Amino acid sequence: KRALCWVRRDLRLHDHFALSEALKNADETIVAFIFDELILEKLHNKNDPRVSIIMDSLREMETQLQKYSSSLIVRFGNPVEEIPKLIAEYKIDGLFFNRDYEPYAKKRDSEIEQILLAQKKAVYTFKDHVFFEKNEILNGSGEIYKVFTPYKNKWLETFRAQEEFIPEYKCNLKKLYPIKNSKNIIDHDWLHEIAFLETPCVLTGGSKEALKRLNTFREFIENYKEARDVPALEQTSNLSSYIRMGNLSVRDMIRLAVEKRNSGYETWLSEIIWRDFYQVILDAYPRVDKHCFRPEYDNIKWLGSKKDFQAWCDGQTGYPLVDAAMRCLNTTGMMHNRLRMVVASFLTKTLLIDWRLGERYFAEKLLDYDMAANNGGWQWSASTGVDAQPYFRIFNPYNQSEKFDPEGIYIRQWCPELSRFSNKTIHSPHDTEIFEQVEAKCFVGKDYPAPIVGYKQQRDRALAMYKAVK
Numbered sequence: 001k002r003a004l005c006w007v008r009r010d011l012r013l014h015d016h017f018a019l020s021e022a023l024k025n026a027d028e029t030i031v032a033f034i035f036d037e038l039i040l041e042k043l044h045n046k047n048d049p050r051v052s053i054i055m056d057s058l059r060e061m062e063t064q065l066q067k068y069s070s071s072l073i074v075r076f077g078n079p080v081e082e083i084p085k086l087i088a089e090y091k092i093d094g095l096f097f098n099r100d101y102e103p104y105a106k107k108r109d110s111e112i113e114q115i116l117l118a119q120k121k122a123v124y125t126f127k128d129h130v131f132f133e134k135n136e137i138l139n140g141s142g143e144i145y146k147v148f149t150p151y152k153n154k155w156l157e158t159f160r161a162q163e164e165f166i167p168e169y170k171c172n173l174k175k176l177y178p179i180k181n182s183k184n185i186i187d188h189d190w191l192h193e194i195a196f197l198e199t200p201c202v203l204t205g206g207s208k209e210a211l212k213r214l215n216t217f218r219e220f221i222e223n224y225k226e227a228r229d230v231p232a233l234e235q236t237s238n239l240s241s242y243i244r245m246g247n248l249s250v251r252d253m254i255r256l257a258v259e260k261r262n263s264g265y266e267t268w269l270s271e272i273i274w275r276d277f278y279q280v281i282l283d284a285y286p287r288v289d290k291h292c293f294r295p296e297y298d299n300i301k302w303l304g305s306k307k308d309f310q311a312w313c314d315g316q317t318g319y320p321l322v323d324a325a326m327r328c329l330n331t332t333g334m335m336h337n338r339l340r341m342v343v344a345s346f347l348t349k350t351l352l353i354d355w356r357l358g359e360r361y362f363a364e365k366l367l368d369y370d371m372a373a374n375n376g377g378w379q380w381s382a383s384t385g386v387d388a389q390p391y392f393r394i395f396n397p398y399n400q401s402e403k404f405d406p407e408g409i410y411i412r413q414w415c416p417e418l419s420r421f422s423n424k425t426i427h428s429p430h431d432t433e434i435f436e437q438v439e440a441k442c443f444v445g446k447d448y449p450a451p452i453v454g455y456k457q458q459r460d461r462a463l464a465m466y467k468a469v470k
């Protein structure tokens, strides 16, 4: 029997459920990746650095597969057509892949399954991307949890009931199908063919780098609970882009999270459980992609302006921490979690702009963009989501700045024009006397923008805007 393992957002050859099962059950296995033209068409930027992360990952896989005299099959097109073509071309008996919970992927996969079943081919799908799927963590009435804390408690209870067993899906690559003359992705210029350019990216993709980072994070995890909220410390794992591409498995992460019992480890595990939670929500309620989880909030009349949205995107709002975070995103494709909360709250509750615009902007820019986590994060911040913060909790951007960047280290890094302000004045330079601006060599309104809106007035408007639909 011959199997095809189709890799998608799981670009690795270790601890891979679908690949492990294909190798175990078939005599020969072929591994394939398809550049999905429908996904690529949606990317506005033909220099998207995320394509470089994918290329790094594919090259790494290709090198490993070659060691076993095989190769990675890479195609470009619509998978609904390409997969059946591969099945015919290589005389495949069964297709193996890991489940994806995004609405587009579910539709695509089910179409492929129908086509193959009609041809009497076998299709096997696996839970790999999350630790627990939606039907595994249910409340007493057999329903999906809509509040995180009880979900997390049940998740932990279920995990403990299985004695914290974390499966490891070993891949015996000796059973790969030998391929000699495949299109070699290292030599062949795929990206030109699909009109993409490979651009430098702040991250190197691939499992080797991902596992190295996971290992390095061991040095920081003990203090994660205290340090994770301070962007300048850079003490979170920075693994999100790797888990997004599947360069490492969620089980790789959980194995580290349970190595010791201390608050750092437990808090980190809790973040990974948030990830599962949002995947479950997207799987169970695909409408959240376009709509507020709480339908009443779809009636909000957002009062913000296009001009303010542009200033937010450009990091030119006159609110230093917000601007620093947005400039960092625009330059690197990364943003610290605390700052994602700050800028999302600022966009929705200070600039009064629809969360969907911010969500789309993040989707274009974030290297770790993941529909479930991004949507969950935005709807949490905008108070429109499942287990979101109440609408009247509005982050004060000045307080957030003083609390989480007390010495202005992060602000100075991304807004260098503010670097000479003192630790006290850097959070609200517009409040300084003119002589202080002379000393700082930065005039507010000229070298750095004055605040585009006043926080206090906007706070009152936000409360009224939300209350109107309650």
Ligand code: FAD
Residues within 6 Å of the ligand: 228, 236, 237, 238, 239, 240, 241, 243, 244, 271, 272, 274, 275, 276, 278, 335, 336, 337, 338, 340, 341, 344, 362, 366, 368, 369, 370, 371, 373, 374, 375, 376, 377, 378, 381
């Ligand atoms: P760590 O703090 O080391 O956490 C470990 C892992 O847990 C992360 O890699 C991630 O996989 C997961 N995780 C952590 N926090 C969350 C969370 N709140 N929700 C879901 N998973 C989490 N995360 C993404 O992966 N992709 C996104 O597109 C995304 N968009 C977001 C948008 C907003 C508005 C907000 C508030 C949060 C968003 N997050 C997103 C969650 C979080 O900000 C990132 O996962 C985190 O900053 C990644 O950094 P890290 O790998 O160092 O995380």
